[in-house]
Amino acid sequence: MASIDKAYTATRQSVVVEIASDWLKIIHVEPSKGGVRISKMHLEHVDDSSHDLPKRISEALKKNKFPSIPVIVCVPRQMVNVKILELPSINPDEIRDMVDLQSAKQTPYSKDEVVSDYRIIGHGRPGYTRIMLVIVQKSILRHRYMLLEDAGVGVEKMSVGSEGMANLLTIHSASLHSAAGATVLLDVDSASTDLIISSRQGMLYTRNIMIGAAGLLSDYDKFRDKFTLEVGRSIEMCQAESPAVKIDKVMLTGAGSNIPGLAEHIGKMLNVSAEAVDATKFASAVPQSPSLKAEPCNMVSITPLTGMAAGHDAIQVSLIPDSVKMRKGLLDKARAMSLLGILTLAVLLSFSMFSIIKISSKKTYLGALEAEIKKTDPVVQSVESMADMIRLVKVRQDSRTSTINIISLLQKHLPEKVYVESVELDLNEMKGSVSGIGNSRADITTYKKSLENTKLFTDVKPEGAIEANQDKKFTFKLIFSVGAGQ
Numbered sequence: 001m002a003s004i005d006k007a008y009t010a011t012r013q014s015v016v017v018e019i020a021s022d023w024l025k026i027i028h029v030e031p032s033k034g035g036v037r038i039s040k041m042h043l044e045h046v047d048d049s050s051h052d053l054p055k056r057i058s059e060a061l062k063k064n065k066f067p068s069i070p071v072i073v074c075v076p077r078q079m080v081n082v083k084i085l086e087l088p089s090i091n092p093d094e095i096r097d098m099v100d101l102q103s104a105k106q107t108p109y110s111k112d113e114v115v116s117d118y119r120i121i122g123h124g125r126p127g128y129t130r131i132m133l134v135i136v137q138k139s140i141l142r143h144r145y146m147l148l149e150d151a152g153v154g155v156e157k158m159s160v161g162s163e164g165m166a167n168l169l170t171i172h173s174a175s176l177h178s179a180a181g182a183t184v185l186l187d188v189d190s191a192s193t194d195l196i197i198s199s200r201q202g203m204l205y206t207r208n209i210m211i212g213a214a215g216l217l218s219d220y221d222k223f224r225d226k227f228t229l230e231v232g233r234s235i236e237m238c239q240a241e242s243p244a245v246k247i248d249k250v251m252l253t254g255a256g257s258n259i260p261g262l263a264e265h266i267g268k269m270l271n272v273s274a275e276a277v278d279a280t281k282f283a284s285a286v287p288q289s290p291s292l293k294a295e296p297c298n299m300v301s302i303t304p305l306t307g308m309a310a311g312h313d314a315i316q317v318s319l320i321p322d323s324v325k326m327r328k329g330l331l332d333k334a335r336a337m338s339l340l341g342i343l344t345l346a347v348l349l350s351f352s353m354f355s356i357i358k359i360s361s362k363k364t365y366l367g368a369l370e371a372e373i374k375k376t377d378p379v380v381q382s383v384e385s386m387a388d389m390i391r392l393v394k395v396r397q398d399s400r401t402s403t404i405n406i407i408s409l410l411q412k413h414l415p416e417k418v419y420v421e422s423v424e425l426d427l428n429e430m431k432g433s434v435s436g437i438g439n440s441r442a443d444i445t446t447y448k449k450s451l452e453n454t455k456l457f458t459d460v461k462p463e464g465a466i467e468a469n470q471d472k473k474f475t476f477k478l479i480f481s482v483g484a485g486q
Contacts, residue, residue, distance in 0.1 A: 014351040015066055019144050021048050022190055023300055028066050029309035036310045037285040043297045048424035054150035070156035073144055074305050077161045078192040078208050081135040083108055086128050094130055107135045116143060119163060119316040120159040122202030132203060134160050136157050138321045159317040161304030162206055167311030168282055169198050177349055188256035189301040190214045197238045213255035213299035227474045228269045248275040254301025266390035298349030401482055410434050418443045435477040441466055444476045458483045
């Protein structure tokens, strides 16, 4: 094969899945020096309407130990409307607007029923751009997306098998095309054949022929002429659109190499060089099992899947329906919100745990301090008793607080017509009282104020009411505290 174009060299592993009406195809492709290496492959005859298909997909992935990564979905060519159009512009915005108009013209379905996208495949005349327009019903895409979702498989990309073929035509352009002429590439699958006419300038024409390897292998004599006739008609239609196109060879790939004599028959009938190319030539390595040469897998083509994996990053056509994109977007937002909530809760829990640990640590420390303080209680009480004793001794040693000085001051400040009958002192508590008789309440009040002015007596106040006796004299009892003031 020709050297690989670096722009199309696979840089990462890929899992490509095709769910046709009759076959389930899954391949795991890894980068290699020779382009790509198919490390795992699963081929299974199925009915795409079967209720247990999601289970069978899931079991196939697990049994063959395919990596758990989002897959590329290859939509079979026969389920898609593909047109090669030449548009009079090289401006991307103008091309996009033209494609929107062409999409409505190229299908009988309403715009709401289909998904369309395109791939720029080359430039023809000056100022023109050649595109591959892809149109497919949404129901076909949704069905495959739901099957994979039910199987627990994430979808990264969804495109048509023709884009895989376009990748291979770019990667292996030198070996597939001559310098001037065009090549008819026939990728034969079980139920149909993808016909592509291309040159070194890119794809020129494409058509799906509803004859495949199943018919050719079961009744070759019946189908070979019909098949060759359809190929001839396709060449005529291509040349009617582009008269300058000259076909110089026909190449069969996919299951075409497993049909003996078909390439020679086509070459003889169309008077053109024809050869069969083993599909495994597009990969540096292919698993021995299942064998693409033995029944029933000899009627299956993995060529488009290989091309998709080889040009993983070059896939331009996106066939994921808007409803699925919106649903996926909502799910991604919900997951993001859930993750944000979990992270927020984790932060709050961490902060709460930190606060609880901090408070608990402080409580433990406070408890330890209180325990240490409690141990000092006997010492504190002893010190306080000693301090009280010292204070008492100081008071006793102070002449101002002696009994004689106190009685002297009580007598000294006694107003005229006020007589003291008794004095009570408690020098331990530094308290006392004086009882007596006065001619009036005013005299007793004067005596109270005189005692307060000495500053030795504090908190002077009468105990009980000052009442007049039978002799119309007023009895009183003043209580006071003894201080050390001047």
